[in-house]
Amino acid sequence: MLEMFISAFITFFVVIDPPGCAPIYASLTSGAVPAQRRSMAIRAIVISLFILLVFALFGEKLLAALGISLDAFRVAGGIMLFLIALEMVFEKRQTRREDRAEKIMETPEVEDVSVFPMALPMIAGPGSIATVMLLMARSNGIEETAIVLGAMAAVLLLTLLSLLAAGPLMRVLGAKIEAVITRLLGVLLAALATQFVVDGLKASFS
Template sequence: MTLDMIINATVTLLVTIDPVGLAPLFLAVTGGMDRAQRRETGTRAIVIGFAVMVLFAVLGTAILALFGVTLAAFRVAGGLLLFWIAFEMIFEKRQERHENTANRAISADHVRSVAVFPLAIPLIAGPGAISALVLLSGDFAGPLERAALIGIVAAILALTWVIFILAERVDRLLGETGRSVLTRLLGVILSALAVQFVADGVRTLAAA
């Protein structure tokens, strides 16, 4: 395990989870709740999201093996998925899709269960984050490496929890323009990481 691996994993998960981008969505789905209820909802969502992500961090490669999928093939497929997410971030389609998901949850009167849907799944532990974890689990194969990967997930979700608690201030501080610029910047970074995943997968498949 190298410092580059840790940085790559941190950046990939930070971008796919996008804690800052979740702030306005958290405010939307917890509309009408008081501060204590918001804190409880945010905490529950983080715990559930963490459990889901740890499952894929620990069993990611085993799940692939169960379906007979090689890690190299998943690198290509996962990289393409992450690239699509990056594309949506750059052109602000991902935020719009997340907002639609949040609005559906509210209109369907699921306010009591918003910690599970849509906060924990799919806003926190979404397809992008899960795909990234499965990809990263191939590099973080040993017990210490897996522990480090889980630690990275825990740190990012701790940051997400803090942002949930301070959601009103964060949203007011960044404003719509700030969120837009940050989302596009993170999208460009994610697109580069996605291309690297695809390139590594293609290289491994070609050598096989």
Template sequence: MLFDYISAALVTLFVTLDPPALAPIFISLTQGMNAEERKRVSIRAALIAFCILAFFGLGGEVLLRLLGVGIPAFRISGGLLLFWIAFEMVFERRNERKQHTANVAITEDHIRNVAAFPLAIPLMAGPGAITAVILLAGRANGDPVYLSSLLILIALGVLSCFVVFQAAERVSRMLGVTGNIVLSRLLGVILAGLAVQFIINGVEALFKGSAL
């Protein structure tokens, strides 16, 4: 029984986290950073994402119920935030905010901000992953062994994202400046599609809930 739970949880978490899909987005978001700065971003993002998912795994359902906030609201708000990031990636609005400089200054605040948003949330610990963790925690029925297994699996999932981020740095060097610019525009369009899908899923879930 425990093996079935672990195998189902492992597949669910890796599908919702989708580490390979995060690699190109990580490259775009950390453009202009050196290897050490990218490593700090990936470590910080992984830690934040783990804490968020662990929190929702242990008490997220209760908190959401107390606040009267549903998962559809997470999907819609996360989609709107992602769409804004995608807009900036496509039209290079970040550079406009940085006084049209060719190279964006990489500050400590910038590293922390990118790690927290949008990497940790909503890209890693997004509505899909949060929903999956809450559902998996519900299946554990409060069993300490099952909940401990879930926390370990969350850690493994986040660790896989960290490993992918480290490999992404090598890919960025291979692409060069022009390649990174082209990739950033392309991924901005893809991210916009993902954001709209988040919003659609949230609206659909909202209407289904209202119909019940």
């Protein structure tokens, strides 16, 4: 059970990337007062939790309604996560997030960034949705389901803490250390994504 929690925790941590969300959130909320930043951070996490819970609990039924097998979703989700890993290794993911943040800041009428772009697509994006559905599909019984959801909640809690401490966190980490951590996590995510694809192909052709 502990190994399953660690595996799920690492997967969610790499995909959601709490340290990577911090600088984007800091730049998006630079003109807000501390109370507003706290409120938007909490709101973004609550919305993300709701979205991920919906896909965790009802994603399999949605796939069944669309006529998509879990094995096919494993392969597709693994490929999607692998592409995210490539972006992390080659420093494309952060650039894309920063470009999105700049577009938001160019529209002064947009003040609340909790829904877009923080909750969607930065936290509860395609990668994290695919991840929670893949992990839920691999879990058997209430205990394993609770472990996956617990790991997801723990990572979202860390994400909330990183958003609340975005300014000080960026001063401590610095751009170079953050880049190194992102690349290391990208390599790990690539291996996990490959395992998803292998599992899906094995089950499909067995």
